[in-house]
Amino acid sequence: MKDRSQGFDLARLIEERGAERYELHTRHLNHQLPRMLHTLGFDKVYERAEGAYFWDADGNDYLDMLAGFGVMGLGRHHPVVRRALHDVLDASLADLTRFDCQPLPGLLAEKLLAHSPHLDRVFFGNSGTEAVETALKFARYATGKPRILYCDHAFHGLTAGSLSVNGERGFRDGFAPLLPDTAIALGDLDALRRELKRGDVAGLVVEPIQGKGVHASPPGFLREAQDLLHRHKAVLVVDEVQTGLGRTGDFYAYQHEEGVEPDLLCVAKALSGGYVPVGATIGKDWIFKRVYSSMDRVLVHSASFGSNAQAMAAGLAVLAVMEDEETVANARRTGDLLRERLAALVGRYELLHEVRGRGLMIGIEFGRPSSLRLRSRWAMLQAARKGLFAQMVVVPLLQKHRILTQVSGDHLEVIKLIPPLVIGEPEVDRFVTAFTAVMDDAHSGGGLVWDFGRTLVKQAVANR
Template sequence: MTTEFDLGALLAERGAERYELHAKYLNPQLPRMLHTIGFDKTYERAEGAHFFDADGNDYLDMLAGFGVMGLGRHHPVVRKTLHDVLDLSLADLTRFDCPPLPGLLAERLLGHSPHLDRVFFGNSGTEAVETALKFARYATGRPRILYCDHAFHGLTTGSLSVNGEGGFRDGFAPLLPDTAVPLGDLDALARELKKGDVAALIVEPIQGKGVHEAPPGYLRAAQELLHKHKALLIADEVQTGLGRTGDFYAYQHEDGVEPDLVCVAKALSGGYVPVGATLGKDWIFKKVYSSMDRVLVHSASFGSNAQAMAAGLAVLSVMEDEQIVARARTTGELLKSRLTALVDKYELLADVRGRGLMIGIEFGKPGSLKLRSRWTMLQTARKGLFAQMVVVPLLQRHRILTQVSGDHLEVIKLIPPLILDEADVDRFLDAFTAVMDDAHSGGGLMWDFGKTLIKQAVANR
């Protein structure tokens, strides 16, 4: 007897309960936060770089699911590939065979980083980082991992040990032996390496928190220092990889940089299936998997599953056919240049930085007395409130989804789908200009909302 399950009917019947269900059964603070800042929208469907609500209104996505939706939502090639792999009824995850899809995807991935040799497939970015940390410690026989201030590498215990934001770490100690060094500070790196117990430095070529790029020459010089002291360089490309910054990997913007391990995830499956990958040099993998007894010493139950591997192959094919990396570079340059042109126009706008379609917009203390007093009021209540004041009207008035780049940061991060087009850029610039005009006006609806944020910040102290 075949049991039928009608997903569409279930969603039609219960979909309107979405916020109540989350409040009752999942993280209760999420719906509370969304209600507070007016982000409690009801999205019904999505396509490309846009969401649509029940009334057919479209919303421009400048967030891409925290970078997961590199090709936008529901790319037809990736979608069809997933239907195809399900229809093939493959003997998946037997655990005692060597299916072709993981090997084919590894081959395609390694083609973009020819100095690397092997791949481990897991299920997420944090798992890719965990793999790199384990492999680095085992391969070098050393316990300590270096990371950079303000880094974000994940939230499981190992990746949390190399997380540069105290708010994520508080209350979860003890963690792995670790030490933070300032991004770009080679002297600090050298001091730590001289102690002789460092396995590796893990670094984001462009930090997600605040969108801070490693200074020119830093990655190559750090690599030389690390290798001199028999330590490894780990590049965390979970957010910056797969074309996000206008090159396939962000470390490739600097000549001569060849990390020993590279972490990839997020956009690799087109947003459909959880997947992560750790790419590494042959000698590292052979040390970890040194004998048949150690064949499963590091593994993942759902790693290399057929759906994830097929989606990854489809994504890489689309990226090549549609020249996604070049498109991200060109569109990113257009968006960044037009935003940079506004810095001199708005005194609250301090900086625009980033590469490709990973752009940070930073706000800062204004010069005029009236705006300065309002800015000070917000900063006294809680740093980061002004950036939130920008994010909210972008969504509520202009139907554009963005994010603040980190706790207590006056930075908005733009990481839209890499298929963003010129019309989308125009729409964002028009909306952002309107919000900035309002913030700099004599009254301003934004400042009224700011009072609500101040009350909320004070209440949560």
């Protein structure tokens, strides 16, 4: 049979049309994204990527301290993951027949459960938000209760269910009505007790370290919350979509606290290897057996592309690389070094207030300076829009030092560092040197930082 697709040449298409990337996006996708990138000077054209670096057409390298919002745990184009995907495509497996049981999902589940010995079963979806959606459904069905508790400033996804437990109003506005839910402050056990006494709580979903602002749950909170929930026949759902798979220097972030054993656990992002989207909801046997209680309910929760061979192969390759290359230990060691070197700068710069986090998940928080000269400039920024100073630091890090970072959330004066877990001392040196130069510039009262600040203030005022 003639291959009718033989005329399609992807490399040629990219070569011929690649220069139109921003125009195409403006016309056909989210038109505000190119506008925002242009305003920030982030409208770069990256030609290739490997490990923790990008390169532009001129051969300039850029250090990636963002990792695709945490997806690129092993960096870009890891050869082992890449080879596994080639191998699974070449195998021509009878994938997604839906009326058989392929080996790769079971093998990946087995590997994940080896890192979660108190959990028993896995459901594979396609993203972090799907993993959370699954956990919410399973918690409600297994307990027979409707309400989910979550924490202020949490981020658990943007589909309707996960949006219901998203603690940022800016994401929720205009999308109501959502699921019945209640927010409590991270660490507030008294609030948790009050809500549980109402008798309608299915569970609490919590990030061990919140991505928005990089705030860790207080010591002992997860363990005490778990005990309270179980007393009231509710479940603990731990969202490790960003913190899991070594990000915080342990395989899961909840493992930093002794005695914590979530009933449901959500992972995604880094499990993909940066190639094929994959999410997993890992849970206790009794929960899965209640949801899938009979053959009539065998498809009561499923995903069309869940457990596909490419995603499973990528996940298996990622876990093998993490073991072989001791990725978790590297994240802990390199994260400690980076955090210590940044924390040493706090006493040196009055605009720098705190450095916090675990492993290679680090928050750098800025705050009101003490000197009158800088205080007036800070007040001007805060009056225009909170979070502008952090953005003013992110921009010269990219423009002048070719380092990609992000502000940790809307209206937050926090930069979040979540680099690929494969970085080492050379990348720490490069970032700290660049960050020190930007701080020197900001405290001198001139230069690129404050020049760009005026642009941001005008933009913020114009958007009101």
